[in-house]
Amino acid sequence: MPKGCKYGTHRVIEPKGVLPQPAWKIDNTMEIYDNEILIDVHTLNIDSASFTQIEQETGGDEGKIAQKMLEIVSQRGKHHNPVTGSGGMLVGTVREIGKDLQGKIDLKVGDKIATLVSLSLTPLVINRIKEIRKEIDQVDIDGQAILFESGIYAKLPDDMPETLALAVLDVAGAPAQTAKLVKPGDTVFIIGAGGKSGMLCLHEAKKRAGVTGKVIGMGHSEASCKRILELGLADVMIQGSATEPVDVLKKVEEVTDGELADITINCVNIPNTEMASILATKDKGLVYFFSMATSFTAAALGAEGIGKDVTMIIGNGYTKGHAEISLNVLRENPKLREVFEKLYA
Amino acid sequence: MPKGCKYGTHRVIEPKGVLPQPAWKIDNTMEIYDNEILIDVHTLNIDSASFTQIEQETGGDEGKIAQKMLEIVSQRGKHHNPVTGSGGMLVGTVREIGKDLQGKIDLKVGDKIATLVSLSLTPLVINRIKEIRKEIDQVDIDGQAILFESGIYAKLPDDMPETLALAVLDVAGAPAQTAKLVKPGDTVFIIGAGGKSGMLCLHEAKKRAGVTGKVIGMGHSEASCKRILELGLADVMIQGSATEPVDVLKKVEEVTDGELADITINCVNIPNTEMASILATKDKGLVYFFSMATSFTAAALGAEGIGKDVTMIIGNGYTKGHAEISLNVLRENPKLREVFEKLYA
Numbered sequence: 001m002p003k004g005c006k007y008g009t010h011r012v013i014e015p016k017g018v019l020p021q022p023a024w025k026i027d028n029t030m031e032i033y034d035n036e037i038l039i040d041v042h043t044l045n046i047d048s049a050s051f052t053q054i055e056q057e058t059g060g061d062e063g064k065i066a067q068k069m070l071e072i073v074s075q076r077g078k079h080h081n082p083v084t085g086s087g088g089m090l091v092g093t094v095r096e097i098g099k100d101l102q103g104k105i106d107l108k109v110g111d112k113i114a115t116l117v118s119l120s121l122t123p124l125v126i127n128r129i130k131e132i133r134k135e136i137d138q139v140d141i142d143g144q145a146i147l148f149e150s151g152i153y154a155k156l157p158d159d160m161p162e163t164l165a166l167a168v169l170d171v172a173g174a175p176a177q178t179a180k181l182v183k184p185g186d187t188v189f190i191i192g193a194g195g196k197s198g199m200l201c202l203h204e205a206k207k208r209a210g211v212t213g214k215v216i217g218m219g220h221s222e223a224s225c226k227r228i229l230e231l232g233l234a235d236v237m238i239q240g241s242a243t244e245p246v247d248v249l250k251k252v253e254e255v256t257d258g259e260l261a262d263i264t265i266n267c268v269n270i271p272n273t274e275m276a277s278i279l280a281t282k283d284k285g286l287v288y289f290f291s292m293a294t295s296f297t298a299a300a301l302g303a304e305g306i307g308k309d310v311t312m313i314i315g316n317g318y319t320k321g322h323a324e325i326s327l328n329v330l331r332e333n334p335k336l337r338e339v340f341e342k343l344y345a
Numbered sequence: 346m347p348k349g350c351k352y353g354t355h356r357v358i359e360p361k362g363v364l365p366q367p368a369w370k371i372d373n374t375m376e377i378y379d380n381e382i383l384i385d386v387h388t389l390n391i392d393s394a395s396f397t398q399i400e401q402e403t404g405g406d407e408g409k410i411a412q413k414m415l416e417i418v419s420q421r422g423k424h425h426n427p428v429t430g431s432g433g434m435l436v437g438t439v440r441e442i443g444k445d446l447q448g449k450i451d452l453k454v455g456d457k458i459a460t461l462v463s464l465s466l467t468p469l470v471i472n473r474i475k476e477i478r479k480e481i482d483q484v485d486i487d488g489q490a491i492l493f494e495s496g497i498y499a500k501l502p503d504d505m506p507e508t509l510a511l512a513v514l515d516v517a518g519a520p521a522q523t524a525k526l527v528k529p530g531d532t533v534f535i536i537g538a539g540g541k542s543g544m545l546c547l548h549e550a551k552k553r554a555g556v557t558g559k560v561i562g563m564g565h566s567e568a569s570c571k572r573i574l575e576l577g578l579a580d581v582m583i584q585g586s587a588t589e590p591v592d593v594l595k596k597v598e599e600v601t602d603g604e605l606a607d608i609t610i611n612c613v614n615i616p617n618t619e620m621a622s623i624l625a626t627k628d629k630g631l632v633y634f635f636s637m638a639t640s641f642t643a644a645a646l647g648a649e650g651i652g653k654d655v656t657m658i659i660g661n662g663y664t665k666g667h668a669e670i671s672l673n674v675l676r677e678n679p680k681l682r683e684v685f686e687k688l689y690a
């Protein structure tokens with residue numbers, strides 16, 4: 001087979017000219033191009049919104065859920081729910097590596113991986129549905145999938161349960177970006193510090209800012225603030241709501257002697273927290289929005305409205321090495337791993 | 346008078362705890378705090394959406410427009426249209442500078458300035474409405490306004506008409522950010538190159554990238570592509586639509602020998618151009634979204650979906666020196682000034 005487009009446009013059937021994700025139908029022929037990877041799929045982690053929709057449409061009957069899933073894949077060549085528009089991710093074993101990629105990537109046949117690109121753009125064939133685990137939106141199948149050259153993945157580690165690894169990989173971008181942004185001596189302010197990505201970011205921020213830096217977390221509940229201080233993840237915790245910018249500004253001024261933060265990382269998944277993030281950051285500082293509830297215009301006009309010269313970054317879920325960096329947080333921090341095992345695995 | 350909050354929260358009347366912009370009512374007493382500036386206002390440039398709404402509500406009668414404007418200011422202490430939520434900007438003369446700011450800013454009493462923060466957060470008093478210029482949404486008044494310590498402004502230059510200066514100041518952030526981002530030798534791709542901010546960005550990009558760099562513009566119409574090449578603003582122009590990512594990718598690959606852009610600047614005010622911007626940029630490159638039509642989630646999930654490690658920046662309308670930098674573009678480039686005089690002044 002020839003070499004395909006690295007983004008997979010060679011498999012788009014309709015409409016022409018778009019990328020595989022927005023495409024209605026893609027080619028799921030399980031014969032790989034020279035720059036593709038063939039995967040034997042064990043488990044589909046269906047996106048929660050998508051799985052709930054399928055459950056509701058079918059009344060929760062397992063036979064009908066299976067039938068609906070087979071229908072979607074046969075119509076579209078991918079498990080791209082036409083109602084919710086969402087996909088999910090998959091776990092499988094590498095079956096074959098296209099010859100252009102051999103020796104150029106850190107994978108070999110037989111490696112167990114999780115794909116970190118959406119099922120909504122991944123060519124998929126389901127031969128048989130083996131087990132549906134409704135409570136965690138997982139479906140074991142006998143099937144195959146294809147990863148494009150640009151497709152990202154993570155080798156599943158031997159030293160932690162699959163569920164724990166998946167919980168971390170789900171938010172891998174945030175701690176990896178934190179690791180790349182924070183420098184020794186920085187004052188770092190993390191909003192939504194008590195959540196999954198928040199705690200991973202705290203660990204990386206503390207490690208990179210070091211003894212000359214200061215890591216300030218903000219959480220909503222007293223319990224999560226207390227837990228973070230006990231874990232030693234932050235130097236200071238502020239309890240409050242990130243939707244109250246003036247209050248946040250005052251508190252951050254207090255704990256930084258009016259200096260404010262060099263870097264603010266927003267991990268809180270509620271709207272209207274842009275102004276608090278901008279106000280808490282010093283001029284020429286950096287605001288990194290990882291929250292999917294961020295409004296582009298609220299951030300852009302908000303900073304202009306108060307004449308604040310901050311660099312605002314749209315959180316990219318992917319950065320090189322993000323899976324390795326995030327999984328390693330749990331290896332470095334056994335106490336945090338315990339919390340994650342209790343809460344998310 | 347004492348020193349107020351630099352963001353003006355000391356003038357918020359209701360609701361308490363918010364910033365002046367979202368506040369319903371602010372205190373427009375024209376006695377300044379020690380860190381405020383008093384301005385004698387000549388002209389209000391009402392935001393276009395706001396002015397249109399007032400015109401429609403009043404049937405376009407000038408007496409009723411004036412009455413409506415007076416009502417808004419008397420109710421809210423600022424010209425913050427309650428229907429559209431928008432403001433505008435003002436032109437006036439500095440009347441008094443609070444003692445904490447004297448000698449610390451580049452203003453003196455008598456300077457003619459345009460405020461670059463929204464009227465929706467500026468304390469204002471209108472004594473009399475002198476003239477309404479409906480075709481350009483401008484209203485001459487006898488009145489006063491207050492600028493907070495964080496408020497940004499630009500001194501109006503002597504060497505160009507006020508309308509021309511205002512047209513440039515309206516989009517000052519984009520060329521100033523371009524000036525700060527682009528380094529010698531960079532390949533820069535500017536989407537929406539034919540528009541007002543696009544042309545200013547092209548000038549700065551060309552100047553900073555220099556002879557070892559390459560500036561590629563993209564425009565929709567043949568006429569604007571031709572004009573830009575004649576002006577010498579870009580090395581290459583691509584004609585096409587930024588809503589077709591695969592097509593954009595192919596064309597940028599062609600003109601960069603497959604290398605793609607170090608920096609992509611998106612100035613086009615239509616939706617669905619995030620993917621084209623991301624695809625056209627090389628790994629570890631930078632995408633700067635100045636377009637207000639940018640979707641945060643489309644950018645964040647789009648980059649992750651194709652595993653592209655690019656830094657994506659939310660265009661901040663303000664950066665230090667943005668007014669000086671942008672006005673200077675027209676001084677440096679008389680041919681571009683001619684075009685601006687024809688199109689926008």
